[in-house]
Amino acid sequence: MLVDDAVALVPSIPGRRVLLGVAGAPAAGKSTLARKLVAGVLERLGPDTAAYVPMDGFHLSNAQLDRLGLRGRKGAPETFDVDGYVQLLRRLRTDRERPVYAPDFDRRLDEPVAAGLVVPPAARLILTEGNYLADDGPGWAEVRDLLDDLWYVDAPLALREHRLLRRHVRGGRTESEARAFIAASERPNASRVERTRAHCTRILVPTPDDTWTDAP
Template sequence: MLVDDAVALVPSIPGRRALLGLVGAPAAGKSTLARRLVAGVDERLGAGTAAYVPMDGFHLANAQLDRLDLRDRKGAPETFDVDGYVVLLGRIRAERTRPVYAPDFDRRVDEPLAAALVVPPGTGLVVTEGNYLADDGPGWSQVRDLLDELWYVDTPRRLREQRLLRRHIRGGRTPEEAHDFIAASERPNARRIEASRAHCTRVVDPRG
């Protein structure tokens, strides 16, 4: 059971902290699995033992994407503040006496939210997830060195794209616009992410 493996990552020495990364293609179920692992660890070891910090909080704001003419590529590696994400992971590893605040992403408004999440001082395991944690691109290659383990979340393409279609329609796109965005952006991103799985510690089924 994946919760058992997450519990095993929690350091036995007080004051120590481990970071677990989950990587996978869009709509693979990374955020759902991350939240399940955090809840499972807290249930076993006590509330506040684990915390969740998604990479999606480092999406560039839509205003920046418009300035860079990248709105139609939203979700690609260049549409994230990777340097900010790397700095945050470093702070999470180093800071154990004060809370560390982190951004989240609100799908309802399709924008990041500053300081919406917190890693309390006593947290022993931080679960982070995102598309490019195993990527070799500029900035992204630093992420792996900050993680204790990196799991690749493997979900069939057909299921992922069904989820993406529903997600984009809920977000305001027409079915045709959603299909076009998946073909033009989500699939190329997925291929890049799949090519990075060799850098991961293990491959997991999010339903496991």
């Protein structure tokens, strides 16, 4: 059971903290897995022992994307504040005396939300997830160096694109607009992410009953 493996990563030494990353293409199910792992660790080890900090909180705002002419590429590596993300991961490693506030991402607003999440000082396991955690691009390679372990969710293309279409339509796009955005942005991003699969220590595939298993 994956929760058992997450619990096994939790340091037994007081004051130590572990960062577990979950990478994968857009709509692979990274956030669902990360949240379930956090819930499972909290149930086993008690309140405040684990926390969830997604990379998506470091999306550039839509105003900044418009300024940079990148709105149509939202979700690409250059549309994130990777330096801010790296600094947060470093702080999570070292600052165990005070709560650490982190940005979240609101899909209804399609915008990051400052200080939407908090990591309590007692947290010993941090789950972070995002597309580019295993990437070698400028800034992103530093992310991998800050993680103690890195898993990859390898969901089938048809499942991912079905989820993306539903996500973008719910977000306000028409079906044709959603399909165009998937073709122009989501697919190229997914191709880049898929090339980083080999950098991850564990490959997980979704099952029909909404769980995950190790890839054969």
